[in-house]
Amino acid sequence: MSWQWFHRLGSPRWFYQKSSAWLPWLGGAALLLLSVGIVWGLGFAPEDFKQGNSYRIIYIHVPAAFLALAGYYIMAISGAIGLIWKMKLSFVVMRAAAPIGAALTFIALFTGAVWGKPTWGTYWVWDARITSMLILFFLYLGVMALSGAFSREQSGDKASALLALVGTVNIPIIYKSVDWWFTLHQPATLKLTEASTIDPSMFYPLITMIAGFYLFYAWVLTLHTRTMILQREGRTQWVRELLGAPAPTKA
Amino acid sequence: MHPARKQRLILVVLLVALSSAAIGFVTYAMRANMDYFYAPRAFAAGEVPFEKRIRAGGCVVPGSIVRDSDSLDVRFAITDGEAELEVVFDKILPDLFAEGEAAVVTGKLQQDGYVRADQVLAKHDETYTPPEVADSMVGKASCQGDAKI
Numbered sequence: 001m002s003w004q005w006f007h008r009l010g011s012p013r014w015f016y017q018k019s020s021a022w023l024p025w026l027g028g029a030a031l032l033l034l035s036v037g038i039v040w041g042l043g044f045a046p047e048d049f050k051q052g053n054s055y056r057i058i059y060i061h062v063p064a065a066f067l068a069l070a071g072y073y074i075m076a077i078s079g080a081i082g083l084i085w086k087m088k089l090s091f092v093v094m095r096a097a098a099p100i101g102a103a104l105t106f107i108a109l110f111t112g113a114v115w116g117k118p119t120w121g122t123y124w125v126w127d128a129r130i131t132s133m134l135i136l137f138f139l140y141l142g143v144m145a146l147s148g149a150f151s152r153e154q155s156g157d158k159a160s161a162l163l164a165l166v167g168t169v170n171i172p173i174i175y176k177s178v179d180w181w182f183t184l185h186q187p188a189t190l191k192l193t194e195a196s197t198i199d200p201s202m203f204y205p206l207i208t209m210i211a212g213f214y215l216f217y218a219w220v221l222t223l224h225t226r227t228m229i230l231q232r233e234g235r236t237q238w239v240r241e242l243l244g245a246p247a248p249t250k251a
Numbered sequence: 252m253h254p255a256r257k258q259r260l261i262l263v264v265l266l267v268a269l270s271s272a273a274i275g276f277v278t279y280a281m282r283a284n285m286d287y288f289y290a291p292r293a294f295a296a297g298e299v300p301f302e303k304r305i306r307a308g309g310c311v312v313p314g315s316i317v318r319d320s321d322s323l324d325v326r327f328a329i330t331d332g333e334a335e336l337e338v339v340f341d342k343i344l345p346d347l348f349a350e351g352e353a354a355v356v357t358g359k360l361q362q363d364g365y366v367r368a369d370q371v372l373a374k375h376d377e378t379y380t381p382p383e384v385a386d387s388m389v390g391k392a393s394c395q396g397d398a399k400i
Binding site: 003046047048049050051055058080083084085118119120121122125126127128162165166168169170173177180181182183184186187188189197198199201202 | 252256259260263266267270271274275278282285286287288289290308345346347348355370371372373374375376377378379380381382383384385386
């Protein structure tokens with residue numbers, strides 16, 4: 001089996017040139033789905049018979065939490081590919097994914113707290129779901145801190161990839177925490193194997209928001225990866241030509 | 252695949268497998284401590300210590316809420332379908348607290364077998380329903396009192 005295509009995929013230059021064509025499509029589709037989902041979910045979906053309007057936080061909370069978990073796998077798998085194949089681009093994607101994931105985790109925690117006050121009667125409890133989500137937030141911050149803690153870039157790549165890989169165990173724990181233990185947080189509403197316990201009129205805007213968040217994530221990750229490629233490859237010939245810088249700069 | 256890459260792949264897989272196993276065992280060993288609250292059947296079985304701050308969760312038994320006429324004092328019972336537990340509370344209840352809904356109370360178990368609570372939280376279930384649809388399924392209690400409240 002030829003691995004050539006795989007190695008070409010790992011070239012930052014190849015990615016930078018190809019990805020510029022994806023950006024308008026990703027960005028446009030993400031903004032379209034997000035604006036349709038927001039207006040539909042916040043303006044037109046019916047109220048919940050018990051929670052009233054406060055349930056509408058689901059349209060931000062659930063997609064953000066989905067992407068916080070999925071983004072962790074993207075970060076960890078990128079780190080693993082980087083470790084195994086010594087692929088430069090892979091480590092760049094890993095580093096680029098960390099702050100995005102941290103931001104999404106924060107949004108999920110914050111919106112959950114805002115919803116928890118009127119619904120449960122408290123902003124915060126230390127149940128298994130919320131605590132494991134807080135650990136996810138710290139894991140993202142840890143990967144960010146560790147990747148920047150070395151003067152040699154390659155050392156930071158390796159150390160943070162190892163931390164990201166060890167942290168993957170937290171993802172199934174977060175996902176299953178509401179089934180394994182008694183938690184204040186309710187079990188999953190959207191189910192893979194059985195019917196979801198949400199009315200269709202509320203479900204369609206939610207699935208629109210989730211799709212929008214996935215596209216938005218892909219868009220932001222591509223943008224951030226491109227910026228980091230320019231930073232890391234700043235001394236190479238192709239970046240200098242691209243930026244129109246005449247003389248090599250000493251960093 | 253290049254032998255050196257294959258070796259690194261095996262190392263990465265081992266790292267993830269071993270760290271998952273380690274954290275899995277720790278979590279399994281502490282599984283009782285990972286529960287946010289006790290179910291009423293744990294009180295009936297005598298597993299809950301007296302006079303220590305503990306949490307209990309369950310469905311509020313319909314018809315069990317008794318309010319004091321000249322104070323905020325309220326008594327109610329919660330159930331998990333097997334056992335019932337009496338709770339006494341003297342502060343303001345959350346908006347979503349109601350008969351047939353799930354609640355989690357924090358307090359101390361008294362020698363008389365009831366819990367004197369200093370905090371009551373409403374626990375929301377995972378269903379989302381518009382009012383018109385909810386009206387058409389009257390009589391269907393949302394809190395069934397089974398093991399997973």
